[in-house]
Amino acid sequence: xxxxxxxxxxxxxxxxSRQTVSNVLNSPEIVREETRRRVRDxxxxxxxxxxxxxxxxxxxxxxxxxxxxxxxxxxxxxGSVFDRFLHGLTESAARAGYRVLLYxxxxxxxxxxxxxxxxxxxxxxxxVLTSTDYGDPRTTWLLEQRIPFVTFGRPWGVPPERGYxxxxxxxxxxxxMATRYLLDAGHRRIGFLGWPEGSGVGDDRRAGWARTMAxxxxxxxxxxxxxxRTSDGVPEGEAAAGALLDAERPVTAxxxxxxxxxxxxxxxxxxxxVIGFDDTPVARAxxxxxxxxxLAEAAASxxxxxxxxxxxxxxxxxxxxxxxxxxxxxxxxxxxVRRRSA
Amino acid sequence: xxxxxxxxxxxxxxxxSRQTVSNVLNSPEIVREETRRRVRDxxxxxxxxxxxxxxxxxxxxxxxxxxxxxxxxxxxxxGSVFDRFLHGLTESAARAGYRVLLYxxxxxxxxxxxxxxxxxxxxxxxxVLTSTDYGDPRTTWLLEQRIPFVTFGRPWGVPPERGYxxxxxxxxxxxxMATRYLLDAGHRRIGFLGWPEGSGVGDDRRAGWARTMAxxxxxxxxxxxxxxRTSDGVPEGEAAAGALLDAERPVTAxxxxxxxxxxxxxxxxxxxxVIGFDDTPVARAxxxxxxxxxLAEAAASxxxxxxxxxxxxxxxxxxxxxxxxxxxxxxxxxxxVRRRSA
DNA sequence: TTGAAAGCGTTACCAG
DNA sequence: CTGGTAACGCTTTCAA
Numbered sequence: 001x002x003x004x005x006x007x008x009x010x011x012x013x014x015x016x017s018r019q020t021v022s023n024v025l026n027s028p029e030i031v032r033e034e035t036r037r038r039v040r041d042x043x044x045x046x047x048x049x050x051x052x053x054x055x056x057x058x059x060x061x062x063x064x065x066x067x068x069x070x071x072x073x074x075x076x077x078x079g080s081v082f083d084r085f086l087h088g089l090t091e092s093a094a095r096a097g098y099r100v101l102l103y104x105x106x107x108x109x110x111x112x113x114x115x116x117x118x119x120x121x122x123x124x125x126x127x128v129l130t131s132t133d134y135g136d137p138r139t140t141w142l143l144e145q146r147i148p149f150v151t152f153g154r155p156w157g158v159p160p161e162r163g164y165x166x167x168x169x170x171x172x173x174x175x176x177m178a179t180r181y182l183l184d185a186g187h188r189r190i191g192f193l194g195w196p197e198g199s200g201v202g203d204d205r206r207a208g209w210a211r212t213m214a215x216x217x218x219x220x221x222x223x224x225x226x227x228x229r230t231s232d233g234v235p236e237g238e239a240a241a242g243a244l245l246d247a248e249r250p251v252t253a254x255x256x257x258x259x260x261x262x263x264x265x266x267x268x269x270x271x272x273x274v275i276g277f278d279d280t281p282v283a284r285a286x287x288x289x290x291x292x293x294x295l296a297e298a299a300a301s302x303x304x305x306x307x308x309x310x311x312x313x314x315x316x317x318x319x320x321x322x323x324x325x326x327x328x329x330x331x332x333x334x335x336x337v338r339r340r341s342a
Numbered sequence: 343x344x345x346x347x348x349x350x351x352x353x354x355x356x357x358x359s360r361q362t363v364s365n366v367l368n369s370p371e372i373v374r375e376e377t378r379r380r381v382r383d384x385x386x387x388x389x390x391x392x393x394x395x396x397x398x399x400x401x402x403x404x405x406x407x408x409x410x411x412x413x414x415x416x417x418x419x420x421g422s423v424f425d426r427f428l429h430g431l432t433e434s435a436a437r438a439g440y441r442v443l444l445y446x447x448x449x450x451x452x453x454x455x456x457x458x459x460x461x462x463x464x465x466x467x468x469x470v471l472t473s474t475d476y477g478d479p480r481t482t483w484l485l486e487q488r489i490p491f492v493t494f495g496r497p498w499g500v501p502p503e504r505g506y507x508x509x510x511x512x513x514x515x516x517x518x519m520a521t522r523y524l525l526d527a528g529h530r531r532i533g534f535l536g537w538p539e540g541s542g543v544g545d546d547r548r549a550g551w552a553r554t555m556a557x558x559x560x561x562x563x564x565x566x567x568x569x570x571r572t573s574d575g576v577p578e579g580e581a582a583a584g585a586l587l588d589a590e591r592p593v594t595a596x597x598x599x600x601x602x603x604x605x606x607x608x609x610x611x612x613x614x615x616v617i618g619f620d621d622t623p624v625a626r627a628x629x630x631x632x633x634x635x636x637l638a639e640a641a642a643s644x645x646x647x648x649x650x651x652x653x654x655x656x657x658x659x660x661x662x663x664x665x666x667x668x669x670x671x672x673x674x675x676x677x678x679v680r681r682r683s684a
Numbered sequence: 685t686t687g688a689a690a691g692c693g694t695t696a697c698c699a700g
Numbered sequence: 701c702t703g704g705t706a707a708c709g710c711t712t713t714c715a716a
Contacts, residue, residue: 004709006708006709006710007709007710007711008709016686016687017686017687017688018687018688018709018710018711019686019687019688019711019712020685020686020687022710022711022712023685023686023711026711030685031685031686032685032686035685035686047458047462048462049458049459049461049462049463050462050463050709050710051399051462051463051465051708051709051710052395052463052464052465053394053395053396053398053399053404053465053708053709053710054395054399054692054708054709054710054711055709055710055711056395056692056710057393057395057396057399057691057692057693057694057708057709057710057711058691058692058709058710058711058712059692059710059711059712060692062395069425069428069429069432070429071429072422072425072426072429072623075623075626075627076422076622076623076626077623077624077627079422079425079623080414080418080421080422080425082425083411083414083421083422083424083425084414086411086444087411087412087413087414087446090411090444090445090446091446094445094446099443099444099445099460099464100443100444101441101442101443101444102428102432102441102442102443102444103432103436103441104429104432104433104436116389117391118441119391120389120390120391120392120393121391121392121393121394122394122441123393123394123395234626234627234628260627263627263628267628280418281414281417281418281419281421281622281624282419282623282624282627284417284418284576285417285419285576285602285605285624286576286605286609346693348692348693348694349693349694349695350693358702358703359702359703359704360693360694360695360703360704361695361696361702361703361704362701362702362703364694364695364696365695365701365702368695372701373701373702374701377701377702392693392694393692393693393694395692395693395694396692396693396694396695396708397693397694397695398694398708399692399693399694399695399707399708399709399710400693400694400695400696400707400708401694401695401696401708402708
């Protein structure tokens with residue numbers, strides 16, 4: 001912290017006015033080539049960096065993106081998913097000239113309060129929301145306040161006219177791929193270990209399995225037999241797999257909505273093929289075939305959607321009233337990582 | 343983002359000067375009780391929050407703590423450790439009025455460059471460093487620049503006079519506890535699955551096992567027999583455990599430097615007791631007894647050590663020259679989480 | 685193209 | 701204890 005080098009120092013060094021330095025930084029094209037070079041050399045020589053605080057005072061933009069760091073999930077197995085997403089977010093944001101500001105919140109109520117806090121003090125330019133669910137109050141709130149944001153997760157149950165930008169991974173396509181893979185390997189009694197109905201993510205993943213099985217000519221009655229619903233967890237997976245294996249017509253393979261359930265199924269030590277979801281460290285460790293989400297890409301998409309809003313809408317949005325184009329979104333494809341378990 | 347409420351608005355509402363409002367916020371004791379109350383009511387009524395940018399311009403303090411988000415480790419199993427630490431850090435920092443700013447860096451060189459970047463632009467008040475190793479250039483750099491920081495991890499190989507504040511978990515105490523636990527259960531041939539010599543963390547954890555075994559009267563020669571060193575990973579753990587089990591005098595129990603190695607040992611499916619380190623989600627999932635680090639407490643300690651520096655040293659440090667008191671530190675105790683594996 | 689001046693919201697330093 | 705005034709470093713008018 002030897003010295004705070006300001007724009008004035010650079011100007012003096014390059015023998016131009018402060019304004020010219022600012023121009024070189026913000027709209028280089030309007031400055032004469034030679035001057036531009038001289039200023040850039042000065043910037044490099046002095047190690048100058050624009051003070052974000054001063055810039056923010058003038059422009060009103062903090063170049064900060066706020067994201068919540070989630071506590072370790074229930075059994076923590078899929079915690080790493082969020083972790084990797086956050087890493088990708090930080091990296092993509094940095095590339096775009098933004099930084100990620102972390103916050104925590106135990107529930108939606110606390111999170112709304114934190115939004116307010118953050119907005120008042122650090123004034124982040126945007127929020128990235130994860131783990132969205134039906135009737136999520138956070139999106140409504142941010143929409144009302146006209147704060148830019150993206151969600152990683154589809155707007156479950158939100159009517160299109162109240163839409164907002166989102167990024168998600170196509171879970172159904174993933175489980176469809178997994179199911180197809182097992183069918184091709186000769187399986188026909190392929191069960192699905194899923195969560196209770198009502199979670200957007202869980203239902204989506206089940207749908208991919210169901211439609212692929214149906215396309216294979218498997219009727220609704222048999223499908224119902226093969227469809228097991230339980231809350232997430234390793235013991236739950238073990239119990240469920242046991243039930244499916246001890247049925248009159250046992251399953252020979254299992255597509256699971258999560259690695260936790262899949263791991264449980266694996267622990268039965270019975271001869272079945274198992275495919276999990278999320279490609280968590282555990283999957284790698286125990287040789288569990290799993291569906292991998294392109295998290296870095298998802299994070300990058302979140303950032304680019306945000307940048308679009310931040311650069312485009314600025315004040316134009318407020319002036320023109322309603323949005324002209326529907327919010328952008330992006331649905332990415334998971335990939336199947338083959339290991340010993342299938 | 344309806345309206346930016348400034349200190350002036352509050353002053354007008356409470357019918358006092360801007361300065362008085364500032365005083366109520368920063369040094370409440372010098373303001374008359376009644377005025378204070380009126381101002382506080384105004385703040386609440388208007389939803390006022392001091393603009394961090396403006397405050398920073400004036401005070402030079404950003405109320406930002408920078409921390410690196412690490413990419414998923416090798417096999418990712420212990421990734422959740424860092425994740426939980428980061429969560430705790432965010433929470434503790436928020437309680438102290440600070441926010442956590444994230445950054446990434448692939449190696450030490452890139453990280454130093456990022457320090458510079460961050461300091462120039464966002465100007466965080468402090469850094470929290472994790473995964474410190476021998477001859478870590480980051481601590482040297484920050485010390486030179488007189489930037490406040492703490493490390494989560496002891497200053498391995500750093501002479502005391504170049505000391506800095508740190509927080510760590512006593513790995514040796516943990517493995518000693520685990521070893522004692524196994525001894526009490528009647529085991530005597532207790533092996534240690536560790537990393538190659540030279541890593542501070544690994545050597546420390548080995549030491550706890552070794553000293554406990556020695557105290558039990560087990561000689562150096564036998565100790566050498568029981569001490570196995572390998573790089574981290576599940577397959578590595580499986581191989582190592584196999585070797586230790588097939589020895590002339592096989593081990594009956596294993597203390598491992600990581601959950602990855604322990605998981606590998608467990609996968610041999612042989613009848614041994616295994617204890618891992620870090621209590622990762624995998625451990626919970628497969629019933630592995632493991633040593634748990636008090637991560638939330640570690641994070642809280644980091645924050646309080648930082649706050650001490652930030653509030654105390656301000657300018658006094660530079661004025662008086664060398665530090666009067668040695669940097670503070672805190673060594674926390676891990677705890678043994680018993681599960682099926684031991 | 686370049687230079688001068690204003691102002692963003694705070695807090696620190698003065699007098700009253 | 702309260703009220704004015706200056707200053708932090710930057711970008712954005714406005715003139716030259």
